[in-house]
Amino acid sequence: MKAFRYVRVSGGAGDVGKLVRKGATLKAGGCDLLDRMKERIAEPADVVAFGEVQNEYLRAIAATPDGLRIGALVTLAEIAASKKVAAHSAALAEAARRAASPQVRHRATLGGNLCQHTRCGYYRIATFPCWRRGADVCPVLVDGAVQDTAGVFDNGECASAHPASLPPVLGALGARVVVRARKEREERAFEALWRQPAKGVHEDVALAPGEVIVAVVLPPLPARTNVAYEAVRQRAAFDWALASCAARVTRDGGKVKAASIWLGSVAPTPRRAVAAEKALVGKAPGAAGFAAAADAAVAGASPLPGNTYKVELVKVVVRRALERAARRER
Ligand SMILES: Cc1cc2nc3c(=O)[nH]c(=O)nc-3n(C[C@H](O)[C@H](O)[C@H](O)COP(=O)(O)OP(=O)(O)OC[C@H]3O[C@@H](n4cnc5c(N)ncnc54)[C@H](O)[C@@H]3O)c2cc1C
Numbered sequence: 437m438k439a440f441r442y443v444r445v446s447g448g449a450g451d452v453g454k455l456v457r458k459g460a461t462l463k464a465g466g467c468d469l470l471d472r473m474k475e476r477i478a479e480p481a482d483v484v485a486f487g488e489v490q491n492e493y494l495r496a497i498a499a500t501p502d503g504l505r506i507g508a509l510v511t512l513a514e515i516a517a518s519k520k521v522a523a524h525s526a527a528l529a530e531a532a533r534r535a536a537s538p539q540v541r542h543r544a545t546l547g548g549n550l551c552q553h554t555r556c557g558y559y560r561i562a563t564f565p566c567w568r569r570g571a572d573v574c575p576v577l578v579d580g581a582v583q584d585t586a587g588v589f590d591n592g593e594c595a596s597a598h599p600a601s602l603p604p605v606l607g608a609l610g611a612r613v614v615v616r617a618r619k620e621r622e623e624r625a626f627e628a629l630w631r632q633p634a635k636g637v638h639e640d641v642a643l644a645p646g647e648v649i650v651a652v653v654l655p656p657l658p659a660r661t662n663v664a665y666e667a668v669r670q671r672a673a674f675d676w677a678l679a680s681c682a683a684r685v686t687r688d689g690g691k692v693k694a695a696s697i698w699l700g701s702v703a704p705t706p707r708r709a710v711a712a713e714k715a716l717v718g719k720a721p722g723a724a725g726f727a728a729a730a731d732a733a734v735a736g737a738s739p740l741p742g743n744t745y746k747v748e749l750v751k752v753v754v755r756r757a758l759e760r761a762a763r764r765e766r
Contacts, residue, residue, distance in 0.1 A: 508547030583742035
């Protein structure tokens, strides 16, 4: 690991903006950042560790008139155990509970979960070339290796997939992301948080230098709305998903009135399956409609020779999420 300056911020830092010194890298739980620093993929000169800040806004899960606000420093373990989260959306609690391992869940924060980088084996090992780290081409697309971690959508130049468990559920819930930008807090649509891959750019989140995610707000769900999360992993624990899906379905009488379906681990950013939503709306919820939505979800997929199976996995997680959403409220 390359030498760096380490500033540890604790106590009740009121002004989150002051946490980010010019050009400094934030460390929350450190699960992702330290991994990259040890591999010399990230070599920050300045690290500001703010995981111990006792700022109420950053640490609380609070019911507000705008919805359920979850601070960026809330850990995955706290989300998994929270009665407030479970009352709003058991699917979010489940996604947090099924992620990683107990040790990781007790360190990993919501903000860090959104901002974690791809698990692509080429990106993660400094001695391998990687387009995201400045190489001319993505070697996964050229020699076809390490494809379990690769995406099956939007992979024209980079085969990475965003591996995090919480984003698909947050997308399906219509979450808004609260960002501390300059001196103000700003709410952004969940979709606006993401950027498509670019040569030499490591991050998947579209945050300007100095911007910090301070919370996520989950708006109240409409009546007759069910949400479910499904994921398939190689191992049941201590692993990222190969494919995941969160589905939110609102019914009106015997038909689907609205749907929001998001996929994880299959594209460089969490991916909204708009065609699958369209296939459901106006139809009766049931096996035929769910299968049609699953087929629609993979339209336009561009799997690599070694991960065509992931297209089938996407269909499986979409169908299972819809079946579970049909069975339970919230
Ligand atoms: C064995 C193993 C299995 C795992 N399985 C899963 C899994 O199944 N699902 C899953 O989702 N994750 C999984 N993880 C990853 C883990 O959940 C993430 O690394 C973790 O959520 C990152 O959070 P952190 O607080 O530790 O982030 P950090 O490592 O502190 O930060 C990560 C990045 O986010 C930036 N950052 C952090 N907080 C903020 C903020 N508030 N605003 C702006 N930028 C910020 C940092 O600068 C850094 O670049 C696994 C990890 C391991 C080791």
